[in-house]
Amino acid sequence: MAMDKLTLRAEQADDRAVLHVGGEFDLEVAGQVRAALQPLIEQANRPVAIDLRELTYIDSTGIGILISAAKALHARGIPFGVEQAPSHIRKLFDMTGITPFLIKSESAK
Amino acid sequence: MTTDREIKLTLPALPEYVDLVRLTLYGIASKLKFSFEEIEDMKVAVSEACNNAVLHAYGEAGGRLEVTFATEEDELVITVRDYGSSFTVEENKEAPVEQGKAIEDIRSGGLGLYLMQALMDRVDVVQDGGTAVTLAKKRQTTEEAV
Numbered sequence: 308m309a310m311d312k313l314t315l316r317a318e319q320a321d322d323r324a325v326l327h328v329g330g331e332f333d334l335e336v337a338g339q340v341r342a343a344l345q346p347l348i349e350q351a352n353r354p355v356a357i358d359l360r361e362l363t364y365i366d367s368t369g370i371g372i373l374i375s376a377a378k379a380l381h382a383r384g385i386p387f388g389v390e391q392a393p394s395h396i397r398k399l400f401d402m403t404g405i406t407p408f409l410i411k412s413e414s415a416k
Numbered sequence: 417m418t419t420d421r422e423i424k425l426t427l428p429a430l431p432e433y434v435d436l437v438r439l440t441l442y443g444i445a446s447k448l449k450f451s452f453e454e455i456e457d458m459k460v461a462v463s464e465a466c467n468n469a470v471l472h473a474y475g476e477a478g479g480r481l482e483v484t485f486a487t488e489e490d491e492l493v494i495t496v497r498d499y500g501s502s503f504t505v506e507e508n509k510e511a512p513v514e515q516g517k518a519i520e521d522i523r524s525g526g527l528g529l530y531l532m533q534a535l536m537d538r539v540d541v542v543q544d545g546g547t548a549v550t551l552a553k554k555r556q557t558t559e560e561a562v
Contacts, residue, residue, distance in 0.1 A: 335431040366463050367527040374524040381519050395456045404513030
């Protein structure tokens with residue numbers, strides 16, 4: 308198959324940093340996503356967003372990495388949010404109770 | 417006989433083979449006319465069972481994973497088996513993150529078994545010379561998911 312299993316694209320805007328994660332985010336590629344997130348977390352001086360619009364699949368390893376990023380950025384006082392999650396992926400966030408920590412618009416702050 | 421229609425996949429217990437289990441599951445479940453949502457649910461649950469075996473069953477030497485797909489009327493029964501050392505599968509049917517919890521108190525792991533139980537109709541774990549996780553889901557033909 309010609310399609311990449313995982314696609315990662317970092318986008319630096321003036322007011323925020325966005326990491327686009329597409330394809331399948333599972334145990335096999337956990338290290339790659341963690342490595343892509345690391346600089347955003349370490350040098351974060353602006354809000355960080357993870358855009359999941361092109362994500363087709365996530366497992367508990369991927370969810371764990373999103374939670375770790377949310378925690379690390381929260382500890383540094385930097386705004387963080389997951390955006391554009393497809394409904395079948397959003398469902399997993401809702402089921403595990405982590406949606407309020409990942410998706411900001413819901414909590415109406 | 418149901419056993420005549422059993423499909424078995426044997427593969428190395430390594431992370432890069434788990435997507436192959438998902439692809440196979442997708443093919444079988446589509447053929448059985450499961451809905452997109454039901455297939456997505458099963459993909460997550462079966463992958464979690466495979467992940468557990470990949471991460472915990474074998475040491476450096478590695479080992480094999482056996483995934484069996486069997487149909488019983490409108491139910492798909494998937495068994496993920498390893499022959500490694502048994503690992504603890506903690507019973508946890510509660511949502512891992514309760515409402516009102518502070519972000520500092522959330523754990524980033526341990527969601528696998530919860531997801532399996534939440535997404536499948538039945539989850540059985542048998543430990544006997546390895547671990548066998550059986551996951552079953554019935555096809556919903558008429559009613560919409562609530």
